[in-house]
Amino acid sequence: xxxTSIMIVGVGGQGTLLASKLLGNVLLRQGFDVKLSExxxxxxxxxxxxxxxxFGDKVYSPVVDLGEADYILSxxxxxxxxxxxxxxxxxxxxxxxxxxxxxxxxxxxAQYPEDIVEKLRARADVVALDALPLAEQAGxxxxxxxxxIGVLSKLMPLDESVWRExxxxxxxxKFLEANLRAFALGRDAAGA
Amino acid sequence: MKxxxxxxxxxxxxxxxxGCRFVSSYPGTPSTEITEEAVGxxxxxxxxxxNEKVAMEAAIGASIAGARSFCAMKHVGMNVAAxxxxxxxxxxxxxxMLIAVADDPGMHSSQNEQDSRHYAxxxxxxxxxxxxxxxxxxxxKEGYAISEQxxxxxxxxxxxxxxxxxxxxxxxxxxxxxxxxxxxNAPKFVAAPAxxxxxxxxxxxxxxxxxxxxxxxxLNREEMGDTEVGFVTxxxxxxxxxxxxxxxxxxxxxxxxxxxxxxxxxxxxxxxxLIVVEExxxxxxxxxxxxxxxxxxxxxxxxxLGELSQGKLRAAMGVPQPESAPYDEMVPARPPVMCPGCPHxxxxxxxxxxxxxxxxxxxxxxxxxxxxxxxxxxxxCMGASIGMAHGFTKMRPDAAKRTVAIIGDSTFMxxxxxxxxxxxxxxxxxxxxxxxxxxxxxxxxxxxPTTGLTLRQEPTVAIRIEDVCRAAGIERVRVVDPQDMxxxxxxxxxxxxxxxxxxxxxxxxxxxxxYVKPNPPLAVDAAKCVGCKSCLRIGxxxxxxxxxxxxxxxxxxxGCGLCEQMCKFGAFQKKEA
Numbered sequence: 001x002x003x004t005s006i007m008i009v010g011v012g013g014q015g016t017l018l019a020s021k022l023l024g025n026v027l028l029r030q031g032f033d034v035k036l037s038e039x040x041x042x043x044x045x046x047x048x049x050x051x052x053x054x055f056g057d058k059v060y061s062p063v064v065d066l067g068e069a070d071y072i073l074s075x076x077x078x079x080x081x082x083x084x085x086x087x088x089x090x091x092x093x094x095x096x097x098x099x100x101x102x103x104x105x106x107x108x109x110a111q112y113p114e115d116i117v118e119k120l121r122a123r124a125d126v127v128a129l130d131a132l133p134l135a136e137q138a139g140x141x142x143x144x145x146x147x148x149i150g151v152l153s154k155l156m157p158l159d160e161s162v163w164r165e166x167x168x169x170x171x172x173x174k175f176l177e178a179n180l181r182a183f184a185l186g187r188d189a190a191g192a
Numbered sequence: 193m194k195x196x197x198x199x200x201x202x203x204x205x206x207x208x209x210x211g212c213r214f215v216s217s218y219p220g221t222p223s224t225e226i227t228e229e230a231v232g233x234x235x236x237x238x239x240x241x242x243n244e245k246v247a248m249e250a251a252i253g254a255s256i257a258g259a260r261s262f263c264a265m266k267h268v269g270m271n272v273a274a275x276x277x278x279x280x281x282x283x284x285x286x287x288x289m290l291i292a293v294a295d296d297p298g299m300h301s302s303q304n305e306q307d308s309r310h311y312a313x314x315x316x317x318x319x320x321x322x323x324x325x326x327x328x329x330x331x332x333k334e335g336y337a338i339s340e341q342x343x344x345x346x347x348x349x350x351x352x353x354x355x356x357x358x359x360x361x362x363x364x365x366x367x368x369x370x371x372x373x374x375x376x377n378a379p380k381f382v383a384a385p386a387x388x389x390x391x392x393x394x395x396x397x398x399x400x401x402x403x404x405x406x407x408x409x410x411l412n413r414e415e416m417g418d419t420e421v422g423f424v425t426x427x428x429x430x431x432x433x434x435x436x437x438x439x440x441x442x443x444x445x446x447x448x449x450x451x452x453x454x455x456x457x458x459x460x461x462x463x464x465x466l467i468v469v470e471e472x473x474x475x476x477x478x479x480x481x482x483x484x485x486x487x488x489x490x491x492x493x494x495x496x497l498g499e500l501s502q503g504k505l506r507a508a509m510g511v512p513q514p515e516s517a518p519y520d521e522m523v524p525a526r527p528p529v530m531c532p533g534c535p536h537x538x539x540x541x542x543x544x545x546x547x548x549x550x551x552x553x554x555x556x557x558x559x560x561x562x563x564x565x566x567x568x569x570x571x572x573c574m575g576a577s578i579g580m581a582h583g584f585t586k587m588r589p590d591a592a593k594r595t596v597a598i599i600g601d602s603t604f605m606x607x608x609x610x611x612x613x614x615x616x617x618x619x620x621x622x623x624x625x626x627x628x629x630x631x632x633x634x635x636x637x638x639x640x641p642t643t644g645l646t647l648r649q650e651p652t653v654a655i656r657i658e659d660v661c662r663a664a665g666i667e668r669v670r671v672v673d674p675q676d677m678x679x680x681x682x683x684x685x686x687x688x689x690x691x692x693x694x695x696x697x698x699x700x701x702x703x704x705x706x707y708v709k710p711n712p713p714l715a716v717d718a719a720k721c722v723g724c725k726s727c728l729r730i731g732x733x734x735x736x737x738x739x740x741x742x743x744x745x746x747x748x749x750x751g752c753g754l755c756e757q758m759c760k761f762g763a764f765q766k767k768e769a
Contacts, residue, residue: 024358028194045528046526046531047526047528048525062324062353084519085517085519102527103526103564104524104525105736110525113522
């Protein structure tokens with residue numbers, strides 16, 4: 001099988017590393033060769049963060065370059081715009097519509113671009129949703145990442161049960177119920 | 193069973209399986225997790241040293257004691273540890289010793305992108321370079337075997353895309369490696385001139401033997417395919433080459449010092465064009481050229497800067513790139529920022545307000561250099577702030593009343609305190625601010641000699657920074673709460689005014705520590721907000737400006753109250769808990 005590439009992008013502190021861990025577990029369980037690449041340290045402090053996940057029969061490079069991503073899972077709208085050039089022609093973008101203004105916008109040195117979702121739709125197949133209300137509905141505002149994973153799972157050719165097992169394995173027990181609900185709500189939102 | 197593992201975790205697993213008993217390191221991205229993982233294994237004693245030099249010396253001592261030993265550092269940490277390393281090359285080891293160094297091409301979290309392969313050449317030590325997690329584990333074991341066979345510390349070089357990449361590893365059992373006997377051997381271990389003259393002969397013989405070993409070891413391998421182009425490469429670059437050229441002939445180097453010159457010469461003879469793919473400096477390329485081996489492309493194609501990737505490889509080799517549809521508007525940058533409630537923010541707001549000259553240092557507080565605080569004039573290396581403030585104010589005595597050095601608690605213990613000794617001894621007048629947030633922050637919360645806990649989370653002596661400074665002869669030492677901006681400003685004005693050295697300890701624990709509880713978020717009273725934007729000067733990610741008024745993001749505000757202190761109109765109000 002050809003290598004499939006996924007990027008998880010967002011703002012440092014949003015829980016992108018948990019999402020990649022979850023994905024890694026799902027894919028390894030399916031017998032794929034898997035590589036994940038993340039960045040720790042300086043950039044995690046509220047900066048733009050990106051994690052690469054690649055899987056297939058044999059994966060070489062741990063990173064995803066311009067025009068190579070089959071899927072981009074984005075936790076923040078501006079980050080979708082920043083990384084969209086990495087999406088393959090015909091690739092899928094799943095984006096949260098939540099906006100976190102970066103420091104240059106806060107200080108007035110730059111503007112937060114408008115109509116990002118519309119402009120992204122002109123470039124790619126986009127599922128855009130505000131994941132926070134769904135996460136809250138599921139019982140935990142922190143489950144935004146699992147809502148988005150739920151959306152992604154609907155687009156990927158893997159069985160639902162595999163995802164649920166990986167969630168059970170990755171998420172602490174006391175948050176499991178809420179996270180499974182968040183996952184289901186994400187899947188529903190993808191179908192809508 | 194196969195398990196997905198971070199490169200750093202795989203190095204730690206390798207230590208466990210190789211029977212390593214002793215680990216000492218100083219944290220540094222991207223090397224930190226090796227030691228954090230190693231401490232979790234039975235049979236490995238692991239500790240944080242105050243700096244990389246001490247870590248290296250401790251590992252040398254443990255090796256001489258007969259235990260397989262290890263230390264890890266980031267690339268710039270090797271500068272600190274270089275002194276003992278160069279002479280450990282002469283003394284050799286007793287039990288095997290491994291030194292991990294993690295380079296950071298692209299400078300994800302570093303102040304430079306030096307190439308640590310030069311150290312292996314200069315110190316005359318063997319260096320291994322894994323490509324992925326499975327090789328991290330395997331090369332650690334191989335490294336100990338080489339260390340003991342050739343009587344030398346062995347360097348394991350990784351980079352961000354190995355250290356912080358996860359891939360599958362196969363786990364094995366721990367080898368039973370008993371403690372070796374210690375027998376006094378002064379001619380070997382006392383590097384005084386008379387002994388060292390003889391040891392240098394041994395070092396050169398060893399390098400010749402290692403060069404022979406390089407020709408036959410399975411760490412290096414020739415993968416013959418299409419012979420139009422042959423690539424010589426190592427580490428992550430091997431992965432990028434294979435990604436773009438799955439059928440090309442490749443000579444993959446696992447042992448990058450010394451190089452297998454004869455094998456590489458033979459490989460060059462089998463391919464029409466020889467291309468060397470390496471990140472940062474042209475170390476392999478220069479070596480091949482020096483030995484008269486024809487190189488048809490290398491640094492002229494790939495340059496000396498930053499990380500490589502499959503895309504950069506395609507661009508350099510004239511391979512078509514995949515289609516890509518970039519966003520056609522300027523996307524504002526998202527630089528890292530101090531967290532909401534960060535105890536450093538209040539102090540930097542005062543430094544910014546007073547427009548002081550600030551000699552900075554390495555840590556989360558380096559973020560104080562960014563807009564809008566922009567309160568930093570220099571950053572060089574761990575501990576540099578204090579020495580630099582001394583030199584600066586000695587040459588510009590008029591500037592002493594406007595100049596401070598700023599350094600964190602862990603960095604102070606690392607190499608800041610010798611700077612304080614220098615200030616006291618040489619009659620300096622520097623004002624030093626120690627930002628004591630009770631943890632090593634930027635690398636992800638490691639204990640240090642001031643925190644009262646070891647790496648194993650055992651209680652220990654907590655070294656008091658104020659006692660260290662007083663013992664060094666600094667009479668003016670005081671503690672302030674950096675969240676109290678008025679108190680910070682008063683302390684600064686007072687200490688800058690006197691013609692004596694002083695230390696101000698700005699003490700408040702990192703907001704991300706579990707025991708630090710957030711306050712309820714603040715809210716803006718729109719009727720009182722006049723839109724003056726004073727609050728935006730502290731660079732808090734929780735505050736933004738909407739429709740002419742300040743606004744607080746309640747989901748990330750932790751109620752530190754700095755904005756309340758900045759506002760002259762009382763627009764920020766604490767919500768009732």
